[in-house]
């Protein structure tokens with residue numbers, strides 16, 4: 138593969154560009170603590186995290202990653218204080234309103250995963266508009282998880298299959314993994330090879346529970362707003378040293 142000429146020699150030596158993970162999931166954690174360390178409101182941490190998000194998506198595309206999934210708002214995040222939720226929604230809305238201009242020329246295809254039903258109609262229209270406006274792009278596929286939970290995603294799929302069983306289109310005893318996958322929000326996509334979680338927490342927090350069955354997990358103590366291209370390259374490099382056996386020997 139052709140390595141973009143924007144990487145330094147040192148960066149080119151960190152990863153093997155011929156053996157990249159296809160799909161990387163990112164749990165963008167640590168915004169609140171980043172803000173607290175600086176005596177700032179949590180919303181400033183999210184604003185800094187949103188900037189990191191845009192930077193890292195660009196870096197991932199330049200590196201040659203095919204799919205990135207970011208956890209932007211979980212089904213559990215509604216339990217946060219109202220003003221923090223409002224600040225997060227404002228950031229997301231800013232991205233929906235202005236992200237396309239900022240992405241111009243980058244060939245990123247955007248797909249939202251999660252249950253959009255909890256958002257206002259105008260917000261949902263903006264989600265659909267962004268997906269539509271980028272649907273023919275053939276560069277990086279960016280899944281943005283919004284009102285997303287791995288368990289509710291599996292329930293969503295199971296409900297669809299039960300509906301089909303009731304209509305007699307499918308028999309319960311014939312259901313396979315492929316059928317469940319067909320109705321996940323990431324249907325048709327490769328599973329994440331690598332899931333990155335910064336901020337010193339070591340858990341998945343309901344992120345890509347089905348798809349992450351064989352993902353390599355990478356943790357670091359860095360808080361998400363401080364996450365850099367170098368951290369991304371290091372995560373990929375560590376991933377490349379792992380021995381993936383998928384349950385075999």
Ligand code: FPP
Nearest residue numbers: 165166167168169170186187209228229232
């Ligand atoms: C977790 O950090 C982060 C979130 C719940 C929100 C992530 C959202 C962003 C980075 C903004 C995304 C914006 C766009 C445009 C996609 P935390 O608040 O739980 O941090 P803490 O554990 O330090 O409190």
